[in-house]
Amino acid sequence: MQGGTVAVVGGSIAGCAFASAAARAGADEVVVLERTRGRLADRGLGLCVHDDRAAELAATGALPAGIAAHRLTRRRWVVRDDAAGPAGRMFWEQPFPFHSYHWGLLWRGLREATPAAVVYRQGVTVTGAADAGDRAEVRLAGGAAEHYDLAVGADGYRSVVRETVCRTSRPEYAGYVCWRGNFDARRLAETGGAEFPGDAVTTVCFPGGSCVVYRIPGPDGPRVNWVLYAMPPQTGQLRLDDPTSFPPGQVTDELAAALAELLDRGFPPYWARVIGLTDAEHTYVQPIYDLESAHPTAGRFLLAGDAAVVARPHTTSGAAKALQDASAFEAAWRAADSWDELVNTYRTARAAAGRELVALARRLGRAQVERTPAWAAMNAGEAQAWWQDQLADAADIGGQSMTAPGPHVGSSRD
Ligand SMILES: Cc1cc2nc3c(=O)[nH]c(=O)nc-3n(C[C@H](O)[C@H](O)[C@H](O)COP(=O)(O)OP(=O)(O)OC[C@H]3O[C@@H](n4cnc5c(N)ncnc54)[C@H](O)[C@@H]3O)c2cc1C
Incomplete structure (x- = not known):
């Protein structure tokens, strides 16, 4: 036509x-x-696109060539464990064939x-x-x-x-929110450690929620992007049942205090310091629907x-x-x-x-988020079984293929 x-x-x-x-x-x-x-x-x-989906989309012309993207290869799952050190303890690692993008x-x-x-x-x-x-x-x-x-x-x-x-x-409101933010990756030097893995998404797990942290490209150099999912304070002051969001710089004192409390109570100290590098101007809260x-x-x-x-x-x-x-x-x-x-x-x-x-x-x-397991007591095998349970019939996260499996189509990403 x-x-x-x-x-x-x-x-x-x-x-x-x-x-x-x-x-x-x-x-x-x-x-x-x-x-x-x-x-x-x-x-x-920040956002991520699965490499196989990106290749299919590049082939149809929907994803143009030449857009800056950062390669991620693995996803690490960590919990706070003071005996293991300030960066916590990794209890599982899985492949993560995605590239991250700056929106x-x-x-x-x-x-x-x-x-x-x-x-x-x-x-x-x-x-x-x-x-x-x-x-x-x-x-x-x-x-x-x-x-x-x-x-x-x-x-x-x-x-x-x-x-x-x-x-x-x-x-429909899912019953929890995400705090999200990003900052110039050069500021990682202020954390004093070299624990930040550039090719990995780190998922920090805590009772009642989880947080993903990863690098993304940025207009002025690499940035660190994070998304923390948890229940918001139950004070009755927040109305989240209607689609809404708190844009950067407008996160309420109540939500900022709740984030500080989550970091203090549930995070390995190193990862709490990483998230703490984000200024209010780059911190958002979004209810999940x-x-x-x-x-x-x-x-x-x-x-x-x-x-x-x-x-x-x-x-x-x-x-x-x-x-x-x-x-x-x-x-x-x-x-x-x-x-x-x-x-x-x-x-x-x-x-x-x-x-x-x-x-x-x-x-x-x-x-x-809603029914988190006893992550700190899990070994890699149990974590793998827990993950498989979530996937059920799905092949992976990252979306479904629109085509039959075929050869990988190259793109201009790094
Ligand atoms: C915390 C979080 C993390 C995410 N992470 C990922 C990820 O890792 N990977 C991934 O693939 N996706 C991710 N997503 C989802 C992804 O960002 C969205 O699915 C995607 O951006 C959808 O874009 P869209 O164009 O449909 O909608 P939107 O980006 O919402 O665009 C809608 C546009 O319409 C305009 N508009 C709205 N109303 C009107 C109107 N009445 N008149 C005229 N214009 C109007 C708006 O200004 C806006 O520009 C994430 C989402 C969230 C919330």
Whole structure:
């Protein structure tokens, strides 16, 4: 199918990838409507993509070459053990074939790769969407309505487009939050030790939660990124049942004190010092949600990325899944003879993948945060069995393959 007009609501990871896919597949006009006015590239958070998923996405064109990425090979699981030393005791190590990315640099790579014909409009907030027969109506703040042959909701976990596609699907609070932060890796010198392993994710385990710490690239050199999952203080002052987050510099005193208490009580001293290198400006708190849209399409609308599915971050797969959605969209477009066929093929390709990811993420979250085991008493064999239990039928974390197993496709990563 050739031609047609497409609106992509949201210009982040999923949005840029869908805009590129639509332009490559042959749309006449592709418009991205992004509410943020400033520089999206300043959102400096870390994320990881499984090497096999990255290779598949590079092959479909959804992951452009040349984006800075840091190679990780192993995941270490450690507990506090004062007899073992300040860095604690490692009770298990597993392979971790992922590369880590800086969100802003990943976004910039995707944005720069969007064909010149894509119109990327910033400072445009979409307030609603409506089915207009064989057109998709997109309503903008200020009252204007625009009409397209197809509209993609790539507007994240608080999606406005989802209200039209799947009104009953809403993010559900998982019962815990994550504190996350990042800092210039040169500051590790202040911890006085050389314990920080550059090629590993270290998971610090404590009763009632866990924390992953790893290096990422950054615009001004390598950074250290961490995500700590635990229950927030139960004082009744926090309302987390509605999608929300505490942006950098706005973490409440109560949540900052709770983080300090977790580090003091549960962390090996070295790892508490590492996390303590983060300044308030780079510390965030995000409640964790589950969201599985009953269906990712309706009429001339499609949902993409976090607008369609929010899996708890333990699956390490959200960005990869958003890019896979774009690949599936492009393949569906190329094979379709009509808009209906395109929408139906996309729905068939992506609905089950989303459901399975959310189910795996729930199992991982329960095991690693809600019902943590007696980690300090585990040996490597027990840890391996505990992990396998969480995976159940899934092959690994990092998302599912979209293709049959095949040769590894090289990319420009280090
Ligand atoms: C703690 C944590 C750790 C994570 N770690 C990983 C990881 O290691 N690996 C991984 O792959 N994934 C990870 N993820 C998930 C990953 O970050 C997301 O899945 C991915 O970024 C999805 O991007 P998106 O484009 O769908 O949504 P978003 O990035 O949320 O983008 C939505 C865009 O839409 C815009 N928008 C919203 N509403 C409107 C509107 N009404 N009008 C116009 N524009 C609008 C927003 O401004 C934004 O730019 C993690 C997530 C969290 C919370």
